Amino acid sequence: MELKNVVPWGRSFDEYRDMFLLTDADLQETILGCGDGPASFNAELAKAGGNVVSADPVYRFTADQIRSRVREVYPEIMSEVAKNPDDYIWDSIRDVEHLGQVRMEAMELFFDDYEQGKQAGRYINASLPKLPFEDKTFRLALCSHYLFLYSEHVSLEQHILSMKELCRVAHEVRVYPLVTLDGSRSQHIDPVVASLADDGIGVSFQKVRYRFQKGADEVLVLRYL
Template sequence: MTLENVVPWGRNLEEYREMFRLSDKDLQSNILGCGDGPSSFNAEVTKLRCNVISIDPIYQFTKDEIGQRIDETSSVVIKQLQEHEDDYVWKKIKSVDALVSIRLNAMRDFLEDYEDGKKENRYIHQELPRLSFDDESFDLVLSSHFLFLYSEHLDLQFHIDAILEMCRVARQEVRIFPIYDLYNQKSQHIEAVMERLLKQGFQAKIVKTDYEFQKGANEMLKIKKRLCDISKPSKL
């Protein structure tokens, strides 16, 4: 990975709450964020004295390098948003200017927290589909705007490998948002992924969320480990 291929774009805690339907109880759990990038989620959750680790390949770079890349790419992103305004829902976020302000503030908060977070092992340079953590290291594992969104670039096998790896390190749940691709269509991989999860013994369902900015993209995939059938007598 080279920084020249990265377009940093960060989201905040309020958006994470809506995307993943995160309750206060959820935030008190041990959380892993996969592909958090320059979002302020980790910084804000840490201020609440909760536990979160974020992984992303961008964390191999320094604060100054990431900050410079944000400066280099922001104008390009703004222009793309202006050219494709009809692809988005301007309801809670009223305009391109309002969106840019939210994103830049989130990335500023990330940069202010980044060096402390690196020292505290809250920002770790890793990437799916392979994680270094032990089985069931986290209560809740999240993935925002990576899996399914880039279905044209990441094939079905990558999605299966990445999601099963997230399930491996999750004690309770995995949540993935959105399930739509870059063309505002439901991902071509979603049905096959859900079928594979069922065969592997997981419960997977699509859940409506309180967040819709990309038109139609207001659902997440929620995955739980299937509980044993308690109606069957145990063998002593």
């Protein structure tokens, strides 16, 4: 992976809780965040005493390297959002400026935690579809804004292998969102679900309270039957 191909962008603990319908009981469990990048979910949950590990190929880089890449992509992302305001629901995030503030606050929490979290084994350099964990290491695996969102860049085969790998390392998997970058339902959902069902993995779609990208109102929940 080259850093110039990564778009590091981080959401907060509150956003993860709402995207993934996380209950207080869920937050007591062992949790894997796959593709967490510079999100602050890990930093905030670990600080509150949670048992959480994040896996992402961007963790092969130092904090300074990731920070400088964030500085590069920040204006590009902001201007894309500003050009397409109707693609988003401006409610808890009020406007583009507020979006930038919320994202930067989350990423600062990540940067403050990154070195000590790496030493503690909470940030692991790893890439789907192959994760360096034993079977069922985690009670819950979460994948936010990587699978399905990048359906134009990540093939159907990679999606299927990645979903099965997440189901191997965790008892339950939740993936959000189910729409692509342009807000349409991912073309990979139906074939992924069919392939998982053939492997005995139960699939359910659940409505979430999180609202930002239009059309992104469901989380996919996977469990071996």
